[in-house]
Amino acid sequence: MNSQAVAAAVSAATSHVEHTERATRPPLQRTTVGMISLGCAKNLVDAEIMLGSVLQRGMEITSRPEDADVVVVNTCGFIDSAKEESIEAILEAHQQRGLNRRPHQRLIVSGCMSQRFARELRKELPEVDAFIGLDQVTELGRIIEELLGKHSTRNVQRPTPNGENDEADLAFADTRPTYIPDYDTPRFRLTPAHFGYVKIAEGCNHPCSFCVIPQMRGKHRSRPPESVLAEIRALVRDGVREINLISQDTTYYGMDLWSRKAGPRQPIDSTRGSTLAALLREIQQIEGEFWVRLLYTHPAHWSDELIETIAQCDKVARYVDIPLQHIDDSVLRRMLRETSRAHIENVIHKLRAGIPSLTLRTTFIVGFPGETDAEFANLLEFIRRTRFERLGIFKYSQEGGSRAAKMPGQISAKIKNARYRAAMSVQQQSNSFGAGSLAAAATICWLRGRSIFPRVLKLASDKPTIFDQLIPRLICFPHGKPKRAK
Numbered sequence: 001m002n003s004q005a006v007a008a009a010v011s012a013a014t015s016h017v018e019h020t021e022r023a024t025r026p027p028l029q030r031t032t033v034g035m036i037s038l039g040c041a042k043n044l045v046d047a048e049i050m051l052g053s054v055l056q057r058g059m060e061i062t063s064r065p066e067d068a069d070v071v072v073v074n075t076c077g078f079i080d081s082a083k084e085e086s087i088e089a090i091l092e093a094h095q096q097r098g099l100n101r102r103p104h105q106r107l108i109v110s111g112c113m114s115q116r117f118a119r120e121l122r123k124e125l126p127e128v129d130a131f132i133g134l135d136q137v138t139e140l141g142r143i144i145e146e147l148l149g150k151h152s153t154r155n156v157q158r159p160t161p162n163g164e165n166d167e168a169d170l171a172f173a174d175t176r177p178t179y180i181p182d183y184d185t186p187r188f189r190l191t192p193a194h195f196g197y198v199k200i201a202e203g204c205n206h207p208c209s210f211c212v213i214p215q216m217r218g219k220h221r222s223r224p225p226e227s228v229l230a231e232i233r234a235l236v237r238d239g240v241r242e243i244n245l246i247s248q249d250t251t252y253y254g255m256d257l258w259s260r261k262a263g264p265r266q267p268i269d270s271t272r273g274s275t276l277a278a279l280l281r282e283i284q285q286i287e288g289e290f291w292v293r294l295l296y297t298h299p300a301h302w303s304d305e306l307i308e309t310i311a312q313c314d315k316v317a318r319y320v321d322i323p324l325q326h327i328d329d330s331v332l333r334r335m336l337r338e339t340s341r342a343h344i345e346n347v348i349h350k351l352r353a354g355i356p357s358l359t360l361r362t363t364f365i366v367g368f369p370g371e372t373d374a375e376f377a378n379l380l381e382f383i384r385r386t387r388f389e390r391l392g393i394f395k396y397s398q399e400g401g402s403r404a405a406k407m408p409g410q411i412s413a414k415i416k417n418a419r420y421r422a423a424m425s426v427q428q429q430s431n432s433f434g435a436g437s438l439a440a441a442a443t444i445c446w447l448r449g450r451s452i453f454p455r456v457l458k459l460a461s462d463k464p465t466i467f468d469q470l471i472p473r474l475i476c477f478p479h480g481k482p483k484r485a486k
């Protein structure tokens with residue numbers, strides 16, 4: 001999701017709040033907060049929690065950053081291009097502050113990039129008034145009060161050029177986050193009425209050599225099943241029809257709660273404790289017209305139990321997101337993916353045999369250090385043969401702090417680009433409309449929304465996209481063109 005999508009969502013979601021509050025607003029001006037959120041759905045949930053804490057403190061949310069007393073840029077630090085986009089958003093917010101003659105407007109930076117690089121960024125970006133970490137998402141309201149000097153217990157100063165006064169504020173940058181939300185954590189949903197995200201766990205225990213997410217988001221920690229179920233019940237009561245279960249690795253859900261430690265390749269096994277399969281069976285018991293969708297599963301943990309559970313639970317969408325990253329055994333070993341070609345092929349075979357009408361979505365990385373022509377050819381052949389219904393290709397990004405960044409055999413941008421184009425072309429040729437897609441197209445769900453948005457057509461085969469963000473801005477008439485909502 002990009003910042004425009006989030007801005008659209010904020011706009012749609014706040015219009016109702018602004019309308020009702022304008023009539024009752026006391027004469028005393030309240031603090032207004034604007035937010036620009038970048039990155040993935042996990043970051044979006046953090047943004048929702050931050051806005052929840054702002055509302056809890058009696059502040060207002062605005063979709064017009066130029067009117068805000070405080071602008072928050074919720075950053076992504078996944079790869080270099082995401083960091084660049086985040087820095088551009090920060091600088092643009094600062095520039096707008098000058099252009100709009102709001103010298104007293106405060107600028108706060110949160111999210112993954114702030115968590116990982118707060119100290120460096122404070123030196124590079126003195127324009128920023130405060131950096132906050134991932135463990136502080138519920139405290140945004142309090143931090144803003146301190147920043148604005150109200151109810152001050154600790155003065156969060158505008159930084160001095162040499163970084164004095166800042167060290168205490170940046171203590172979070174020295175530790176890995178441990179926070180995980182609960183069902184009753186105040187939250188301001190930014191998604192349209194018909195769908196929402198539920199973060200069932202946070203952090204990751206895998207050691208993938210190209211990835212720095214565990215350094216930013218910390219160790220895997222699952223929410224208790226009761227907490228997840230209570231949140232889903234509340235969303236269903238609220239009219240949400242599609243609930244996307246997210247975390248860094250949804251298939252590891254619950255295993256960190258086991259009394260006997262689970263290994264990195266542990267298959268899902270409910271005889272040992274809480275698992276994703278057991279959670280899905282509980283979700284199936286919740287009354288109401290809705291489905292859940294599984295995002296970000298790891299191939300190492302798939303088991304017969306999970307496949308059978310999905311097949312038996314009609315409230316689980318016939319859609320599986322399973323990032324595989326590569327198929328060649330040598331590359332998988334260098335990636336430290338804790339899987340092998342044989343294991344992946346077996347899982348895919350069982351998934352398709354066990355869950356009729358399944359849509360499989362995956363992602364691969366091309367141009368990983370040392371990837372030879374033969375290893376890349378293996379990947380192309382696998383894509384051609386497997387005919388994924390949905391597939392994304394990433395060009396390898398050399399991330400400072402990752403093991404792969406120090407590996408020999410870094411591949412040139414030219415070769416990465418050529419491999420990217422070749423992989424996309426093979427996917428387009430081999431999946432003009434895959435078998436799973438055809439079947440999934442038959443699995444259409446009319447999701448009844450609320451108020452101005454009575455009906456949304458969703459396919460089980462499609463995860464939320466930017467299009468979902470635009471939908472609530474449209475009023476659909478059965479026999480006419482969609483019109484923009486005012």
Ligand code: SF4
Nearest residue numbers: 204206208211213248
């Ligand atoms: S599974 Fe691997 S790629 Fe995914 S978040 Fe964990 S370490 Fe990163």
